[in-house]
Amino acid sequence: MNEQIDWKHLPFGYYPTDYNVRCTFKDGKWGEIEVTSSDKIELHMAATCLHYGQELFEGLKAFRGSDGKVRIFRMKDNAERVRSSARGILMEPIPEDLFCRMCEMVVKLNERFIPPYGSGASLYIRPLEIGLSPSIGVKAAKEYMFIVMVTPVGPYFKTGFGCTDICIMRDYDRVAPRGTGRFKIGGNYAASLVASEHAHEMGFSAVLFLDPKEKKYLDECGPANFFAIIDGKYVTPKSDSILPSITNRALMTLARDMGIEVEERHIAVEELERASEAGACGTAAVISPVGKVKDIDTGKEYVIARDGKPGPICTKLYNALSDIRLGDAPDNHDWNTILDI
Ligand code: PLP
Ligand code: COI
Secondary structure (H helix, E strand, O other): OOOOOOHHHOOOOOOOOOOEEEEEEEOOEEOOOEEEOOOOOOOOOOEHHHHOOOEEEOOEEEEEOOOOOEEEEOHHHHHHHHHHHHHHOOOOOOOHHHHHHHHHHHHHHOHHHOOOOOOOOEEEEEEEEEEOOEOOOOOOOOOEEEEEEEEEEOOOOOOOOOOEEEEEOOOOOOOOOOOOOOOOEHHHHHOOHHHHHHHHHOOOOEEEEEOOOOOOEEEEEOOEEEEEEEOOEEEEEOOOOOOOOHHHHHHHHHHHHOOOOEEEEOOEHHHHHHEEEEEEEEOOOEEEEEEEEEEOOOOOEEEOOOOOOOOHHHHHHHHHHHHHHOOOOOOOOOOEEEOOO
16 A cells, blocks of 8 residues: 655655545634545635735644554644734634644545655655635635645755855845744745745755844744854744744753753854854754854855754653653653654
């Protein structure tokens, strides 16, 4: 059945699975969960998701553990964030319980696509919501569809847990200072595409965006948060224009558990001089250790990983996070939902 899947070399891409689950908000209430094997959606051509960007999504992962059990990592946190994103662009927030039931259901239905323990891969869960109602006037839809699809994935950055180089550019902003950066909505990603493409053309894997107001402080790194180890502390940007990363929050907790001081604060670009390690972190990125940060405008290059290898704190954090998600270490913070399959 799955013999053709090369689990160890899966890219971060779309691999078709058997089912997805859907639920529609209509007449002021959410309906029943529908299971389908179709990967198509029928839409009105004037739907608000097509014209006015009423689209949001989430990303979380399920893992097969060494004990054979399947765990979804921090699902309730994604449920909370998806509701915040919905409120951010006047969409209908999905109830937490419905969100969790849909995620669990779609993972169970596609159990054969959960990568085996030890493969380094996982089952990526991608919930999304769209505004369905036709509207030519700029206003929120009355009807919404929530879909949860899954796809088995490998590492987001090609280097996996190897160092990757990123760059700073001041010509592009991903979001506005008091805009939608803290919500996980499609428009933010559309707004990042030109900058990302430019960075890729110059040989960098991502853009380290600066704060859009003053362009003095580090914000986030493409589709991931950013952290650095400075003077032995885990330092990560405090900013209203970044997505509150669930992975970053987990890493902050794990760092504190290890006795590492954590600072959430503005980080001036020049502080990169003092960083002994740095990483991009997120569900897709996990931790992608940063090798160098090139400031394209000033020409300055901040070499972070002098030997080109992930540093000791990044490595310890990465292993601690992996062990919890795979059931190899106790889940002291109650982050995993274990499925009854
Ligand atoms: N920042 C952006 C822009 C993202 O797209 C993501 C991915 O979800 C993250 C940060 C990391 O967030 P999380 O750790 O919750 O996946
Ligand atoms: C995630 O980490 O889940 C993301 O959503 C990143 C992504 C846009 C690929």
